[in-house]
Amino acid sequence: MEKKYIIFFVLLFMVVLISGCKECKTSLDCSNYVRENYGSYSKSCLDIGCIKNKCSVDVENNCCGNDDCEKSESECSCPADCGKCSGNAKVQSGSKKVDAEYLEYNCEDNKCILTFDKSIVRTLDLYDDKSFSYFKWGIMTSIDQPFDIDNSKFKISIELKDTDEKLVLPVVITRLKLIDRVEKGLIVGQKDTEVTLPIIGDSVTEIIPIREDSLKDIEDEKKLELVVEYTYKIKEKVGSNSEGEPIYEEKIERKTYSQTYNSKIFFLNPGEKE
Numbered sequence: 001m002e003k004k005y006i007i008f009f010v011l012l013f014m015v016v017l018i019s020g021c022k023e024c025k026t027s028l029d030c031s032n033y034v035r036e037n038y039g040s041y042s043k044s045c046l047d048i049g050c051i052k053n054k055c056s057v058d059v060e061n062n063c064c065g066n067d068d069c070e071k072s073e074s075e076c077s078c079p080a081d082c083g084k085c086s087g088n089a090k091v092q093s094g095s096k097k098v099d100a101e102y103l104e105y106n107c108e109d110n111k112c113i114l115t116f117d118k119s120i121v122r123t124l125d126l127y128d129d130k131s132f133s134y135f136k137w138g139i140m141t142s143i144d145q146p147f148d149i150d151n152s153k154f155k156i157s158i159e160l161k162d163t164d165e166k167l168v169l170p171v172v173i174t175r176l177k178l179i180d181r182v183e184k185g186l187i188v189g190q191k192d193t194e195v196t197l198p199i200i201g202d203s204v205t206e207i208i209p210i211r212e213d214s215l216k217d218i219e220d221e222k223k224l225e226l227v228v229e230y231t232y233k234i235k236e237k238v239g240s241n242s243e244g245e246p247i248y249e250e251k252i253e254r255k256t257y258s259q260t261y262n263s264k265i266f267f268l269n270p271g272e273k274e
Contacts, residue, residue, distance in 0.1 A: 022053040030055035041067050042080065075273075076107035085112035085273070091217045100219050102146055102268055114218060114270040121146065128259050134167040134234055135160060137197070139259065141226065146266040149210045154178065154189060156226070159203035168233035168250055170196035175229040176208050180222055181260060188214040188224060210267065218269045228257040 024030050027048045033055040038046060042065020047058040059066050064078035075085035085107050088099040102116040126141040138159045144152035156176055163169065173195045180186035189208040197204060232255075235248040 023055045024050035024053060026050050027055075030057075033057075041065060074110065075105075075112040076110045089114050089218055091219050102266075103218055103270060105273060112273040114273065116146070116148075116268060116270060118148075121148070121152075124263065126261060126263070129161070130257060130259075131162075132255070132257075134164040134232065135171060136162040137171075139226075139228070141261070143265060145263075146268050147210075148268050148270060149212060149215070150270060154208040154210060155205060156208060156228075157203055157205045158197065158228070160197035160200055163200055166234050166236075168235060170198040171230055171232045172196050173204060173206070173228060173230050175227075176206055177227040177229075178208055178210075179225045179227055180214065181225050182223055186214055187211065188222065212269060215267055215269055220267045220269075221264050222267060223264050224261050226259045226261070228259075230255055230257065 023033060027050045030048050030050060034043075034046065034048060034057060038057060038059075041059065042063070045060045045063035045066040047060060049056040049058075059068075062070060062072060064073060065080050067081060069078070069082035073082055075082045079085065085105045087105055089103040089105060090097040091100045102120075103114045104116065105112055106115045107113075108115070121144050124143050124145050126143075127138065129138045130136065138161055140157040140159075142153075142155040142157070147154070158173065160171060173193055176191045176193065177187060178189040180188055189210045191206055191208045193206055195204040195206065231252060233250045233252055236251045237246050238249045239247045241247055
């Protein structure tokens with residue numbers, strides 16, 4: 001009798017052992033296995049099978065939801081694999097990264113790019129009248145705040161308002177520069193030109209391109225100085241003729257005018273996420 005019990009328990013153990021080794025009969029029995037081992041994957045990217053009572057899973061390539069951000073995918077085309085394209089950009093503040101004030105991530109044309117709310121942009125007009133030894137001009141600077149270096153224009157308009165009788169027109173503007181007042185010597189923008197102011201009331205307008213490499217980060221607030229290089233001629237008396245009439249020669253003068261803006265300018269560098 002005791003021998004029969006032993007044989008029974010051995011057979012029962014073998015049945016339990018054999019049945020315990022069977023994970024599945026069909027692929028439908030593999031739900032728990034897939035959930036435990038491939039829970040973050042999309043089922044559409046999984047080829048699930050039951051082979052010899054064992055669950056088998058093959059992960060498809062080039063499939064959104066396979067837990068792998070592949071070359072053909074991006075945050076915009078497949079956030080499940082690549083992460084979401086959203087939230088504030090980060091800028092350096094001292095030793096740590098903080099949220100950008102304006103720039104945030106958004107999808108455009110299936111690319112994750114840095115954008116900002118363009119409805120907040122306001123045009124700032126800064127005016128300065130300046131009298132020199134031989135003439136007077138007025139300078140108007142028109143800039144966007146905040147300033148998008150891809151789309152905003154740093155516009156300088158100069159009007160000749162008055163002249164001295166010794167001045168030989170025209171006044172010639174040869175260069176416009178924007179200098180960072182904090183980082184001395186750093187040129188933020190420059191425009192070489194040969195525009196002229198031939199008569200009183202004439203004005204010229206130039207756009208100064210902003211150098212992207214002059215910005216410390218994707219957002220950068222700067223204190224700027226405008227530098228205008230210009231030339232003109234004056235009549236200089238060098239003597240008199242036999243009849244006592246004065247003789248004049250024209251003398252070229254090369255000068256520089258500078259103006260520091262009271263308002264700081266907030267620069268933005270939007271674009272595709274790196």
